[in-house]
Amino acid sequence: MKRKGLIRSMLVSLIVLMQLLFVAPVFAKEDTSLQDIKDKGTLIIGTSADYPPYEFHTIIDGKDTIVGMDVKIAEQIAKDLGVKLEFRDMDFDGLLAALETGKVDIIMAGMNPTPERQNSVDFSDIYYTGGQFLLVRKEDEGKYQNLDDLAGRKIGVQKSTMQEAAAKEQIKEPNIQGLAKVTDLVLALTTKKVDAVVLEEPSALEYAKSNSDVLAVDPGFQLDVAQQGSAIAVKKGSPSLIAAINDTLATIKAENKIADYLSEVDQYTETPAADGEKQAATPLINYWQYYLTGTGNTVLIAGVSVIFGSILGFFLALMRLSPRKLIRIPASAYVEFVRGTPMMIQVMFIYFGLGYIVNIPAMIAGIIAVSLNSGAYVCEIVRSGINAVEQGQVEAARSLGMTQKTAMRYIIFPQALKNIWPALGNEFISVIKESSVVSIIGVSDLIFQTSVVRGITYQAIAPIAVTMVIYFILTFSLTKLLNFYERKLNHA
Ligand code: ARG
Numbered sequence: 001m002k003r004k005g006l007i008r009s010m011l012v013s014l015i016v017l018m019q020l021l022f023v024a025p026v027f028a029k030e031d032t033s034l035q036d037i038k039d040k041g042t043l044i045i046g047t048s049a050d051y052p053p054y055e056f057h058t059i060i061d062g063k064d065t066i067v068g069m070d071v072k073i074a075e076q077i078a079k080d081l082g083v084k085l086e087f088r089d090m091d092f093d094g095l096l097a098a099l100e101t102g103k104v105d106i107i108m109a110g111m112n113p114t115p116e117r118q119n120s121v122d123f124s125d126i127y128y129t130g131g132q133f134l135l136v137r138k139e140d141e142g143k144y145q146n147l148d149d150l151a152g153r154k155i156g157v158q159k160s161t162m163q164e165a166a167a168k169e170q171i172k173e174p175n176i177q178g179l180a181k182v183t184d185l186v187l188a189l190t191t192k193k194v195d196a197v198v199l200e201e202p203s204a205l206e207y208a209k210s211n212s213d214v215l216a217v218d219p220g221f222q223l224d225v226a227q228q229g230s231a232i233a234v235k236k237g238s239p240s241l242i243a244a245i246n247d248t249l250a251t252i253k254a255e256n257k258i259a260d261y262l263s264e265v266d267q268y269t270e271t272p273a274a275d276g277e278k279q280a281a282t283p284l285i286n287y288w289q290y291y292l293t294g295t296g297n298t299v300l301i302a303g304v305s306v307i308f309g310s311i312l313g314f315f316l317a318l319m320r321l322s323p324r325k326l327i328r329i330p331a332s333a334y335v336e337f338v339r340g341t342p343m344m345i346q347v348m349f350i351y352f353g354l355g356y357i358v359n360i361p362a363m364i365a366g367i368i369a370v371s372l373n374s375g376a377y378v379c380e381i382v383r384s385g386i387n388a389v390e391q392g393q394v395e396a397a398r399s400l401g402m403t404q405k406t407a408m409r410y411i412i413f414p415q416a417l418k419n420i421w422p423a424l425g426n427e428f429i430s431v432i433k434e435s436s437v438v439s440i441i442g443v444s445d446l447i448f449q450t451s452v453v454r455g456i457t458y459q460a461i462a463p464i465a466v467t468m469v470i471y472f473i474l475t476f477s478l479t480k481l482l483n484f485y486e487r488k489l490n491h492a
Contacts, residue, residue: 002425004192006310007125009118014087016322016412017057017241018310021239022335022353025126029316031240031241032235032240032242033105033235033238033241033246034081034235034237034238034241034243034364035224035240037081037083037241038081038082038083040083041083041084041250042083042084042086043074043081043083043084043085043086043105043106044075044079044086044087044088044103044104044105044300045074045085045087045088045104045105045107045108046088046090046095046098046099046104046105046106046107046108046109047066047070047087047088047089047090047095047107047108047109048089048091048092048095048101048109048158048181048182048210048445049068049089049121050092050181050182050455051067051068051109051110051156051182051200051203052182052202052203052206052207052210052265052268052269052270053068053069053203053206053262053265053266054068054069054070054109054110054200054202054203054230055067055068055069055070055071055108055109056068056206056269056455057089057347057455058268058456059286059455059465060268062066062289063193064289064290066087067265067268068091069107069258069261069262069265069267070109070110070230071087071108071352072106072257072264073108073127073249073252073258073423074087074262075232075244075250076136076248076251076252077244077245080244080247080248081244082341087454088278088442089142090105090180090360090442090443091180091181091273092109092158092159092160092161092440093158093159093160094220094440094441095107095109095111095233096117096120096160096233096269096441097233097262097352097489099121099233099257100120100121100235101352101355101356102235102355102356102359103352103355103359103362104243105234105235106179106232106233106241106245107234107254108230108232110128110200110203110230110233111123111230111231111232112162112227112228112229112230113126113227113231113233114165114227116230117233120236121234121235121236122233122234122235122236122237122238122242122435123223123231123232123233123234123242124231124232124233124234124245124249125231125246125249125250126229126230126231126470127229127230127231127232127249127252127253128229128258129225129228129229129230130196130200130201130202130203130219130221130228130230131132131200131201131218131221131228132163132166132199132200132201132217132223133198133199133200133201133204133205133216133217133218133304134150134191134196134197134198134199134204134217134218134219135186135189135194135196135204135207135208135214135215135216136197136214136217136453137190137199137213137214137215137388138188138196138215139197140195140210140212141215143333144196144217145192145217145219146219146220146221147170147171147172147219147220147221148172149219150171150172150174150195150196150219151171151172151173151174152172152174152175152214153171153174153175153195153196154175154177154193154194154300155167155171155175155176155177155194155195155198156175156178156189156193156194156196156197156198157177157179157185157186157197157198158179158180158181158182158183159178159179159180162178162180163198163199163200164178164198166198166221167198167283170222172173177193178192179249179310181451181455182197182199182203182207183451183454183455183456184451184454184455185197186207186211186321186458187454187458187460188212189214189297190211190213190214190458190460191460197428198221199323200283201216201218201327204216206269210269210458211271212417216251223402224379225435232245232249237260243472248472253320259384273432277443283284283455284453284459284462284463284466287453287456287457287463290447290449290450290452290453291446291450291453291467291470292465293444293449294444294446294449294450294467295446295448295449295470295474296447297363297443297445297446298432298435298436298445298446298447298474299432299474301366301367301370301435301438301443301445302365302370302431302435303371303432303471304367304371304428304442305371305374306431307335307366307416308367308371308374308375309370309371309373309374309375309377309378309431310378311373311375312371312372312373312374312375312378312379312425313374313375313376313377313378313379313380313381313382314378314379314382316331316334316335316375316376316378316379317331317379317381317382317383317386318327319359319384320332320335320379321329321383321386321387326420331379332391333377334376335380338372338376339371339376339377339380343370343434343437344437344440345371345372346369346372346437347365347366347369347370347437347440347441348440349369350365350368350372351365351366351367351369351441354368361442362438362441362442363443364440365436365441366438366441366443366445369438370431370435370438370452373430374427377427378424378427380418381420381423381424381427382416384419384423385416385417385419385423386412386413386416386447388416389412389415389416389419389425393411393412393415394407394411394412396411397410397411397412417489418489419487421486422482422486425478425479425482425486428478428482429475429478429479432471432474432475433471433475436460438449446470446471447467448466450463450464451465469481
């Protein structure tokens with residue numbers, strides 16, 4: 001009992017301390033939100049494009065494009081502001097953080113202005129209202145008519161959405177499965193990992209329309225109407241931006257344009273060929289470009305990170321081998337800390353944390369994080385490689401009159417390299433695989449692209465299999481290449 005109290009107070013002090021250290025500094029400053037966007041010339045919109053008809057991916061003229069009702073509205077807002085438009089597609093649960101840390105200017109993602117969200121961001125007027133529906137398997141038709149039928153069932157919800165909250169509150173003994181992407185939820189449903197998915201009515205209807213294996217039903221959620229609408233989120237303290245957005249929304253509403261937008265985007269959602277007939281799977285080959293971009297980015301991130309990581313690791317290793325404590329300790333501390341924390345957290349910390357000071361693109365943040373991480377591992381590889389060279393070698397070199405530096409350079413290091421090389425190769429291979437965590441901050445690496453393809457095609461397994469083979473080809477050819485150089489090194 002006593003120990004529990006201790007753990008609790010330690011945890012509480014840790015949280016308080018970190019909050020003090022990393023709380024976003026809020027200065028009561030002038031509202032320049034609108035002017036800033038006009039000066040910048042672009043409006044950056046954070047979204048989670050897995051939510052037809054609000055926002056979703058489609059291919060137009062062979063190019064991946066985000067379309068939807070929100071996109072149409074966004075285009076109008078950008079036009080009224082006289083700026084260009086840019087979308088950042090990410091997981092829904094990362095949107096608020098992206099807005100608060102200035103990664104995006106506004107959020108348009110069919111987001112409801114709930115009181116909790118209003119604590120951290122401000123909202124525009126509501127532009128559309130949809131209720132909450134369920135998506136179920138067609139074979140379960142009639143099985144889930146009301147909330148009671150859902151008791152104890154596996155319910156899929158998108159993480160951090162109001163559907164998650166509603167399901168927890170209104171379903172008895174719910175077995176909630178939260179996933180980041182709605183597209184993955186639909187796959188979880190068709191592959192029987194969950195029995196029902198809670199979605200906004202329009203989205204449930206769209207998914208049911210384009211996927212003949214699922215049905216939309218209304219189980220009668222008890223809804224607080226005021227919280228049902230979708231609104232645009234902006235950073236706190238941006239009245240000028242909100243006013244401008246509300247102006248556009250008012251015009252859109254007055255001219256009844258939302259209905260037009262909806263019917264316009266309708267053409268992009270696929271309809272199954274014929275009723276009752278099994279939909280032919282879209283050939284994956286149509287999506288080769290997604291894989292190409294993803295592979296290119298993965299190779300880029302891994303390649304650049306390995307170079308920077310090796311340079312960093314080499315210096316860290318020299319520091320760790322120094323006889324001077326003052327040099328040794330910071331390097332060891334760095335290595336221990338990096339190895340002791342998950343790369344996923346490091347990536348997020350760099351992206352959001354460093355991003356608070358300088359606004360770096362996700363790609364750069366990813367490369368920095370992976371390099372910093374790899375540096376720690378390379379340090380240990382280099383250090384043990386050097387340590388593995390017999391001590392007698394140094395002594396012999398020194399007794400021949402070489403300085404420590406010369407001995408290191410001509411005697412120790414060439415021998416150490418033979419030990420280091422294979423391990424460094426392994427590190428490169430790990431970096432290729434592990435760098436995939438950058439997909440959580442929205443970098444379009446191979447993993448990110450895979451989930452986009454899964455989302456568009458509604459195919460659960462084939463897109464992953466393709467990715468697996470691509471990763472294998474990458475790492476296997478690298479292994480072969482490294483072996484070749486290793487043999488050369490051994491002959492030298
Ligand atoms: N309306 C719900 C909410 O605000 C879910 C929105 C999900 N949006 C999306 N683009 N996936 O919590």
